[in-house]
Amino acid sequence: MNIHTYANLLKLLGDKTRLSMMGLLHHGECCVCEFVEIFQMSQPAISQHLRKLRDVGLVNERRKGQWIFYSLNQTHPLFPMVQAIIQNIPDQKERLEALEQAGLRISCC
Amino acid sequence: MNIHTYANLLKLLGDKTRLSMMGLLHHGECCVCEFVEIFQMSQPAISQHLRKLRDVGLVNERRKGQWIFYSLNQTHPLFPMVQAIIQNIPDQKERLEALEQAGLRISCC
């Protein structure tokens, strides 16, 4: 893996929405509609951000009925770097708690 | 410092040239002409990359005669994050050694 690979990773995470997504996923999997709610963005916009993360393999997707849950791919070769970054950004837990208190958390099995 | 600040930092470092520059500066200060030589890029292109790093305050500049030397600003609030990133990218020392062996290192006092 050369410097170019790392620069591309940083560019990918150099977006407020995608970086926050990674910070949220650090606390566990989330589905698309949760992201839509948290970021107050259109569903296609969210979907396209997730696609970019998925294309590089940084996140896994898991279909559960009508929902698709995303999670961090901890086996990705760049995961150590991702982890180092997540550990340096502000914790996103509050946004999950707010979602939960609004009764909008999709916590199915 | 909010998540937006961090995303902007990552975007800034999400460029092959700027990320390599930071990796090089980790080994000590460099002047513009050294970067021009290392990256085989035009002087204005190099200058513009350095400007972006300087605008955010990630690097310091020091004039020494006709040369301007750049170095890491270790007092920057985002420096811990920068450091974490540098520690995860491939070491850029080789490029400095190649420069040295080509007799193109500006090692004035």
Place this chain on the structure above:
DNA sequence: TGCTTATATAAGCATATAATTATATTATAA
């Protein structure tokens, strides 16, 4: 002083990026 070297800045252009709108796909439920 005038010439050269090192660097910065500005303008222009081609490409990349992120959002919107519209449409397609997939699953559930009536």
Place this chain on the structure above:
DNA sequence: TTATAATATAATTATATGCTTATATAAGCA
């Protein structure tokens, strides 16, 4: 089987980015 909900994709558009070319500034030197 039709309707609805969740998600994905495609096309479009506006903005951002990185490079080039041209020019400006600043220091050293003949």
